[in-house]
Amino acid sequence: MNNKLGKMLLIAVAFIIAFTTVSPPTSQAAAAPTLSYGSQSVDVPDLQFRLKVLGYFKTDVTTYYGKMTQDAVERFQADYGLTADGVAGSKTWSLLKRVSVNQAELDLLARIIYSESRGEPYKGQVAVGAVVMNRVQSSSFPNTVKEVIMQPGAFTAVDDGQFNLKPDATAYKAALDAAAGWDPTGNALYYFNPSTATSDWIWSRKQTVQIGRHIFAL
Incomplete structure (x- = not known):
């Protein structure tokens, strides 16, 4: 395990232990809506949690899609060959759900x-x-x-x-x-x-x- 992954792991473990404020949805049955800068919904913490596990989102999980969330989405999209527009649409959600996990x-x-x-x-x-x-x-x-x-x-x-x-x-x-x-x-x-x-x-x-x-x- 390299140093970057080790640092990410320590941050993520601390986050998991402290994660009590907002719980992401436990079901993937319904398709997540398109999210972008300014969005505020129960799907935002799911998105942020997944990005945090992958090391893209570095702060506390909330229900607000702000600049840090947009930047994290853009970096994820760029790394995985998607259009880096900072919008969590169907393609971004589909890929993110296949390479990451939510809390549940x-x-x-x-x-x-x-x-x-x-x-x-x-x-x-x-x-x-x-x-x-x-x-x-x-x-x-x-x-x-x-x-x-x-x-x-x-x-x-x-x-x-x-x-x-x-x-x-x-x-x-x-x-x-x-x-x-x-x-x-x-x-x-x-x-x-x-x-x-x-x-x-x-x-x-x-x-x-x-x-x-x-x-x-x-």
């Missing part, structure tokens, strides 16, 4: 990391979160964090109830790292424990790396 999704990501990989080295915990994010961005899987995690049979911890365990601070840090783009897996979409895996199919997947007790694969 961060909670889900931390829970799956904790339930699937607590006791693994920190890099291995980030790797589990990265697999979830890689699936969100893959056309072969659902396109939201919740749908990826809840896909039937996708994660053992969901099936056996461990997903309901309360994640610790390390799991949240790993979730932030994964959501911010750290992927130690080499774009893996799967992982398994070689000591317990009996599926011929999972063993047939192209392996990218082993971290702790998990092998990651494409």
Whole structure:
């Protein structure tokens, strides 16, 4: 993890702990409206939270779309190949939702990391979160964090109830790292424990790396 990512992580963790004033929406069912300078709505904190996780938005989350929000949107758009007009329209929202998380999704990501990989080295915990994010961005899987995690049979911890365990601070840090783009897996979409895996199919997947007790694969 480079210094820039490390600094971003420390800021984001502090933000998550202190984040009590405005809670972003928990649902992605409805399309977010176009937001621009001067907008004030319940969708603004969702936008700001996602940009903050990615390191673009550096101040407190509010319901107002001001100059700092506009600048953050412009930098995100420029970095991801969109027209840098500072307006959060459908294309910006669509991409932002595929490469970031809101508060509710961060909670889900931390829970799956904790339930699937607590006791693994920190890099291995980030790797589990990265697999979830890689699936969100893959056309072969659902396109939201919740749908990826809840896909039937996708994660053992969901099936056996461990997903309901309360994640610790390390799991949240790993979730932030994964959501911010750290992927130690080499774009893996799967992982398994070689000591317990009996599926011929999972063993047939192209392996990218082993971290702790998990092998990651494409």
